[in-house]
Amino acid sequence: MNEEQEDEEQAIQLDERQEDDVKTAEMSKPQLRDIVINTHRRFFAGHIAISLLGSALFGIVAWRWYKKEGVYFDNYDAYKHFEILCRAQQERGVVWMKTCPHELAKKWKDAGKAIAPLAKSDSLP
Secondary structure (H helix, E strand, O other), X not given: OHHHHHHHHHHHHHHHHHHHHHXXXXXXXXXXXXXXXXXXXXXXXXXXXXXXXXXXXXXXXXXXXXXXXXXXXXXXXXXXXXXXXXXXXXHHOOOOOOOOHHHHHHHXXXXXXXXXXXXXXXXXX
């Protein structure tokens, strides 16, 4: 009988351990879930905050750039800039712009097409 009692006691202890394990497993899932959810909430809030801050900073920088660009293009004369580039090209003898009037005249002349004489302007030599 001793052996039977010992076997019963071991079986009871094993059942109690299994019940404790089940209780622990049942209790840990919601706690773990809460930890994961709270961590995700914090990260999500952090990402939203960083996104809003980045958007605000970009808006400030872009607005300042937009104002500077407006001032630049208000004072910019494209024809004057084009004439400066063509004059520099003529002085150096290097062709990097194919649309300067003297370069276009040379191409048309080489092709055998008649062109009107170039008008002498104050800006080009």
